[in-house]
Amino acid sequence: METRALGDTGQESTVLTFGSIALNWLEQEGANQLVELVLDHGVNHFDVAPTYGDAELKLGPKLRQYRDDIFLGCKTQEREYEGAARKIDRSLDRLGIDTIDLYQIHGLEYEDELDTITADGGALDAIREAKDDGKIDHIGLTSHGNPELILDAIDRIDDLETVMFPLNPVVAGKDGDEYDYEAVLERCEAEGIGTLGIKAFAKGSWPSTDELAEADRPYANWYEPVDTPEVIRERFDFAAAQSLDTVVSPGDPKLVAMVLDAASRSTGMGEARQRALIEEARHNDSPVPEQLHH
Amino acid sequence: MDVPETVTAALADRQVEGQVCLEAGAGVGNATAGLLAAGAERVYAVTDDADHAATVRERVGDGNADRLVVLEADLRATPLATDSVDFVTAHGLCNVLPPADLTPIAAELTRVAKPDGHLVVDDYAVPPADAAVNRLFALENTAARMVDGRPALTFYPPAMLAAVFVDYGWTVERKKTLLDPVPWTEAHLDAHAEVVRGYAARLPDSLGEPLTAMADDLVAAIGSERTGTMYSLAFRLADG
């Protein structure tokens, strides 16, 4: 599988990162098998979080077995020193390892969170301390819905080395500042910050719970995923063509094998085809006005 | 509004900022929006369709009052002065022109362009023979011909459109593929069926009703299709 430099971290990550949340839905034996499958495809970058149920615990055994082959990203939703310090130790403990390669401030949504994190006694103090203690190697950030906030964070956190954010044809077709991840990509490129793409395989939101109860959803993802080999390949190729360093696999284990196959066989995607996917997504998303043309 | 990727890609390597532009065949304002977003000094958006003119004003008029002039006029007699425009765009225009209007309009676009003017022509290549959308486009042309003796759609290979403009003194600067494949979504097919319905309404029911029914059936049968390509040609008007 293709590898790309993860910004200036020195890490060469495979273009697919394994979203280890998928392990949460499996028994230990199944989790072990999935990790073996992922490693068989050459994937060397894994991502996990303490909020993903038992994912950390289930990743533990195989992570320890193959520790040198895996670059591990973990996250925290804590914004203050105490909480973050505790979560780092807890994740190390649950994973059964000494060092997390990449520790990410998770799901940044509001400007005031950034204030808290960067203030004295904020989460960053704990993360930097952990870095000094050798518990963490690199510092990252994830945000699901606000490119401007990511840019602010890059301004305000000097030692930020990676960012993770959504990118797919639907997002890429929208022009507003609230969708301008292109600006984030450019900025990261210029500053040597690594980029990880999420929601590459999102088809749309789930129907409302009135229409489809949560328990009746066929996939564990936060969103309704694309789920045929052809479309998965297309979505992977699209995401990988957006100059992301690596694309995170979807959260449902049923989709992981298809995504591994897509990433292994990927040969890139030309610009005219990327535009075709963006325009298709835009017109499927109730065009106003209806148009004969593109 | 979001500027379509097709427009953004066609304009990306062109000088738009500070330019006086003519958007020939303004349609729903996609290219107009792209030109304004790219910093055009002024855009003359010309269409012969009153509804389109209103749509363009509504979609891109806001905040652009000083830069946008929407003109309802026939491009065969473009209401702009000779040598007055820096940059002309015809985004998806040629395929809707009756073939007989193509050269008169090319002549007019050339007349209004400044001697060192630039031009972008974006259009669809002839869809592959096995494309299902051909059936809907053919029905559209049948309906159009029955009503006013002219086709609704004509697709030209890029070399042909290039040759038309080269004959008027333009030099091709580049060719680019905008879409490959072209995503004909359900919404696009509905819009084409709507064209058939429009023509059918102008025919006696005995002819109009079966046309409409066939269009509806075709849209249902095709659903959506990815096929063919959309291309962009960029020209400059050779000096002298």
Ligand SMILES: C[S@@+](CC[C@H](N)C(=O)[O-])C[C@H]1O[C@@H](n2cnc3c(N)ncnc32)[C@H](O)[C@@H]1O
């Ligand atoms: C399909 S639209 C092209 C799309 C449009 N350029 C956009 O970016 O949204 C074609 C437009 O050309 C206009 N048109 C066709 N023949 C014309 C003519 N002879 N004079 C002026 N406008 C014409 C149609 O009314 C329509 O507004």
